[in-house]
Amino acid sequence: xxxxxxxxxxxxxxxxxxxxxxxxxxxxxxxxxxxxxxxxxxxxxxxxxxxxxxxxxxxxxxxxxxxxxxxxxxxxxxxxxxxxxxxxxxxxxxxxxxxxxxxxxxxxxxxxxxxxxxxxxxxxxxxxxxxxxxxxxxxxxxxxxxxxxxxxxxxxxxxxxxxxxxxxxxxxxxxxxxxxxxxxxxxxxxxxxxxxxxxxxxxxxxxxxxxxxxxxxxxxxxxxxxxxxxxxxxxxxxxxxxxxxxxxxxxxxxxxxxxxxxxxxxxxxxxxxxxxxxxxxxxxxxxxxxxxxxxxxxxxxxxxxxxxxxxxxxxxxxxxxxxxxxxxxxxxxxxxxxxxxxxxxxxxxxxxxxxxxxxxxxxxxxxxxxxxxxxxxxxxxxxxxxxxxxxxxxxxxxxxxxxxxxxxxxxxxxxxxxxxxxxxxxxxxxxx
Numbered sequence: 001x002x003x004x005x006x007x008x009x010x011x012x013x014x015x016x017x018x019x020x021x022x023x024x025x026x027x028x029x030x031x032x033x034x035x036x037x038x039x040x041x042x043x044x045x046x047x048x049x050x051x052x053x054x055x056x057x058x059x060x061x062x063x064x065x066x067x068x069x070x071x072x073x074x075x076x077x078x079x080x081x082x083x084x085x086x087x088x089x090x091x092x093x094x095x096x097x098x099x100x101x102x103x104x105x106x107x108x109x110x111x112x113x114x115x116x117x118x119x120x121x122x123x124x125x126x127x128x129x130x131x132x133x134x135x136x137x138x139x140x141x142x143x144x145x146x147x148x149x150x151x152x153x154x155x156x157x158x159x160x161x162x163x164x165x166x167x168x169x170x171x172x173x174x175x176x177x178x179x180x181x182x183x184x185x186x187x188x189x190x191x192x193x194x195x196x197x198x199x200x201x202x203x204x205x206x207x208x209x210x211x212x213x214x215x216x217x218x219x220x221x222x223x224x225x226x227x228x229x230x231x232x233x234x235x236x237x238x239x240x241x242x243x244x245x246x247x248x249x250x251x252x253x254x255x256x257x258x259x260x261x262x263x264x265x266x267x268x269x270x271x272x273x274x275x276x277x278x279x280x281x282x283x284x285x286x287x288x289x290x291x292x293x294x295x296x297x298x299x300x301x302x303x304x305x306x307x308x309x310x311x312x313x314x315x316x317x318x319x320x321x322x323x324x325x326x327x328x329x330x331x332x333x334x335x336x337x338x339x340x341x342x343x344x345x346x347x348x349x350x351x352x353x354x355x356x357x358x359x360x361x362x363x364x365x366x367x368x369x370x371x372x373x374x375x376x377x378x379x380x381x382x383x384x385x386x387x388x389x390x391x392x393x394x395x396x397x398x399x400x401x402x403x404x405x406x407x408x409x410x411x412x413x414x415x416x417x418x419x420x421x422x423x424x425x426x427x428x429x430x431x432x
Contacts, residue, residue, distance in 0.1 A: 003168040005261050011146035014164035014177035015200035016242040017042040020145035022152030025133045027126060028081035028119070034152035036130055038137045039076040039196060040106050045238035047073035048209040049114070050216055052233030058085035059095040060117040061234055067099070067111055071205025073238055076196055077102035077130075078116035080155050080181070084125040085117075085231045094127045101131055105138035116194050116234050118155055118181065146179060153181040153194050156426055161272040167261050169254050170245035174201045176261050180235075182225075182273040195220070195235040195269065201258055202241035203248040210251075211259045212237045219266035222298055222414040224306040225277035237262070274305075274415035275398070279422030283398045284314050287413050290405040296333045297405075297412030303331035304401060305416030314399060315418035319344055319390035321376045324401060338380035339406030345373035346396035379406075 013020050018041050022034035049068045051061050067073065077098050084091050095117075099110040117125065140148070150160040164177030180195035203211070212235070220235060241247065248254050275283035286304045291297035304310055307327040313320040321342045328335060372393050376385050393399070 003257050005165050005167045005264055008164050008166045008175065010143070010164045010175070011150060011162035011177045011179045012039055012196055012198045013143045013146040014166075015175040015198050015240070017200060017240045018198045019141040019143055020149040021137055021140035021142065022145070022148035022150070023133050023137045023140065025079070025129045027079055027129055031081055033154075034148055035080045036133060036137060037076075037078045037149040037152035038102060038141065039149065039198065040141055041074050041198070041238060041240045043240040043242055044072055044074045044112065045240045046203055046205045046208045047071055047236060047238050048205070048212045049234065049236040050212060051235075052230055054231050054233070056086065056231045058083050058117055058232040059087055059091040060084055060098075060115045061232060062092070063095040063099065064114045064116065064234060064236070067114060068236065071209070072112060073114055073236070074108045074112045075102050075106050076114040076116065076236070076238075078118075078153050078194060078196075079125070079130065080118050080153050082119040082123055082125040083117050083121045083232050085121045087122070087124055090124055094125045097127050098130060101134045105134055114236055116232070118153065118194050118232050121231060146177075150179045153179070155181065156278050157181050157276055159272070159276050161269055161276070163265055163268045165261050165265055167257060169201060169243065169248075169257055172243045172245040174243040174245060174261075175199065176201070176265055178265050178269055180269050180273065182276075194232070197235070197237045197262070197265065199237070199239040200241065200243040201239045201248065202243065202245050203239050203258060207248050207250070207255060208237055208239055211255070211262055214259060215262045215266050218294075218298065218412065219263060219270045222302055222412070223270045223274050224302055224414070224416045225274065225280075271415050274417055277417035277423075278426045279420040279424075280417035281420055282314060282396065282418050284311070284401065284416045284418060285398070285413060286401040286403065286416075287411065288403045288405065289411040290407055291410045291412065292334060292408040294410045294412050296335070297410045298414060299333040299412075300328050300331055300335060300403065300405075301412050301414035303327050303333070304403070305414045308419055311416065311419035314394060315420050317391045317394040319374070319376050319385070319387065319394060321382070324403065325377070328403070334407070335405045336407055340377065341375060341379060341404040341406075342377035343373055343375045343402040343404075344390060344393050345400045345402060346393045346398060
């Protein structure tokens with residue numbers, strides 16, 4: 001029987017052996033909050049990562065892919081305010097220098113350090129500013145340091161994003177925690193803007209890789225804010241084995257429990273990113289049921305929440321189901337329009353996704369007692385529905401688009417947000 005998985009406090013420091021910290025290095029002159037983070041594990045970790053599929057990759061991504069290839073990592077250094085992307089040979093030297101600095105203050109080889117950067121593309125990263133504050137960063141490492149670290153990786157995020165869970169493996173108490181950042185330039189494809197997940201579970205590099213790649217399919221990869229895949233997308237998973245469970249080296253009940261815990265955390269983090277999209281006023285969840293395969297269901301759902309016209313309609317509280325059918329039609333995924341039904345429902349309190357520790361608080365689907373639920377399209381035929389009721393439903397902070405395809409038994413979800421005037425304001429002068 002699978003262990004109960006419950007939410008706890010602590011973020012990336014929840015698991016045994018992990019500490020973190022964040023400081024202000026003044027990478028960007030106008031910034032007044034922390035901009036450099038450090039995560040450290042007492043023991044070397046089994047590690048896996050997934051990265052941006054953009055052909056243009058930041059120097060930090062290139063170095064991290066190289067360092068994590070052997071499945072062993074012990075520290076993470078990350079900065080905001082500068083992406084260190086399209087910076088050539090100098091940028092590559094800077095990324096490696098960051099690894100050297102983190103390695104020096106933690107006693108870890110630079111090859112066992114993950115380096116991540118986020119911010120403006122095309123500007124050289126002033127690594128000397130990080131060097132000036134690296135001792136301060138290391139001295140402040142603590143179990144409470146996740147509070148400083150989670151702030152240091154934020155850019156246009158309006159809320160920090162973290163959570164953690166506790167469960168049992170082999171009779172041992174185990175923990176898994178995460179922090180991430182992401183608000184704009186998000187159309188996730190094997191990673192998110194920056195995400196760090198830590199655990200004290202004993203698990204082989206091979207199986208941690210398998211768990212991570214399986215988990216992102218239905219969580220992070222189902223998020224789209226604006227259709228832009230970042231040059232810096234990085235999601236890493238570290239596990240140091242300090243919980244003392246028998247090492248997971250193959251599939252079975254223990255692996256299933258670990259994967260379930262990872263899925264629970266990753267789903268919450270994915271929803272937090274979507275809810276905090278740049279300029280967003282509401283979280284949009286699309287739930288596609290009755291598809292032939294899970295891949296089709298997830299593909300259709302992501303196409304719907306990624307449509308600018310759907311997103312604009314959600315901002316305008318307009319139950320324009322035609323845009324949903326249109327997005328499904330050009331998606332390339334198979335479905336039968338004549339068997340398709342479309343509903344809208346909603347749940348108030350999207351802000352809770354930033355602070356909740358209760359899994360039941362991050363569900364939108366099937367909620368009939370808040371904003372309500374309304375069918376607008378039935379088996380290929382438009383319905384005469386109550387426009388005022390629909391507008392009320394779409395006025396809540398969290399809205400569900402439910403699509404029933406009638407082609408099979410598979411289902412899938414995706415998360416996004418509405419498209420507001422503020423998105424243009426934020427990105428119109430992002431660099432200057």
